[in-house]
Amino acid sequence: MGEVLADAGEILFRQIHPTFVEEDGEPSSQPFMPSKKDNNMLSVDRSSLTDAAGSHALYVANGQASVAVYGLTVGEFDKEKLPCMADPLGKTDKLTANPAHALAEYTAHSANQQKNIAKRLKIVARARGLLFAS
């Protein structure tokens, strides 16, 4: 993993899987916490290196499903004691490189704590608004 992200104002984009969006567009809190396979690290993309549309396009091109992009700043993650760090991904046989990739680290929090953290982050992200929708 790379440098710790220090710009508290930098927005980090989070992709939302279609099943985590209700009919009225309301996102679930689940995308705002790592799933079991993520090993306590939440994948996001840095706004200093891409924009919401670009982040979404690359995510989908790499074979994953997303219908919405929400954003949280490094400072908002930090308020929940979730350090963020750069994690650029190189090109592989199957995946296009993603230099904007970063991670928010949840390891300091139990699975139970992560659930309410995710709820608070969803509220903040929703207040900022939907940044991209497909």
Next chain:
Amino acid sequence: MRDDDKTFRLRYTGTRFEGTRLPVDVLSDLPAFRDLLVAFAKDQFRTANTDKQRVPKGFDKSLSFNLVGIDNGSAVPIISWNRNLAQANLPGIADDLENIVDASYQDVVRLIDNAGSSVFPKSLSSEHIRALNKLGSGLRDNERIEFQGAQGKDGGVVFLDNFRRKALITKVHQTYQSRHDGTGVLRGAYMPADGLGYLDVETVVYGLIKISLEPDFIKENFDGNLGSAVQFDMQVELDDSDKLVSIVDVFDIVVIDAQREASLERCRARLTGFRVLSDGWHDDDGMAISEAAFTAADRFLSKRPNRVSAYKVYPTPDGGILFEFEHGEWDWSVELAASGSVEFYGVQIDSDGELSPQKYPAIDDAFLKLFDEKTGRN
């Protein structure tokens, strides 16, 4: 006795039993023990074969026991299950029956051990209760039957004495009462000129039920509402299989307003949509949603439709279902695991308050109590 026959040793303690004597008035305990074990064996069979209402013909006969000896040590009658006879009555399933006999014996032992710490089943069938009434009926004070080889919660051997017998017989009944609130669909309304009328209500939990009410009340509140959703709160009498025996009292029953009904329909339609999710639905991760989670979701909607217009419903990658909703200053989650267990948690929207996840084995009274405390009932 064959080597592979299964034996049980009941040790009678007390001065009457010294010198390997077994007074004839306690011999009736042996068929009672057998009857109790068979009653539990039938439960075990039905639990393992939910598609069958009855045990197979020959099941009862295949659980035949013989008194094969009386050992020293006060008096220890040795009772043996006749595996040969089981093989003759139910060819091919003697191994299954052996497992059932083992599990049923553990049920008997657990029932009696729990009675020692005042833990009783909500109810038992009449068959269980008949056998319990006979088992140990010849015991006197300071006498007991020990189930040799069975260790109780206190670390000692499990035993039946008059204290435990009395507690079991007086505490365990064939039916019990429970508060039941939920929703259903109004299928019929009958208002006779004299006497009580009744509503036919189709429910998820108990199927079509008849709810007796005053005809004027029915006319005023339900006339012209056939097919509408209704919400009810009742005291019901249930048997040991949780089947409805009778409705004891009706505290509240109302037609659900059209908007709430539409919201319920929306949630149910969304849940139905989750049935197409197969393993891997979440970008190669994510398990198919379990039936236990669907059942729990139905039960939750049925029990607490009051906030349904706010409910947002999502699948979880673990094969469960997540309800999220805002009420007042709080954002709440009711998370149903693939096992059907429940977690309830939430955060205050504009401040730091939070309720950390509270776990419950099911949508049960304890969960509903906390849910109502936090979100209000109406």
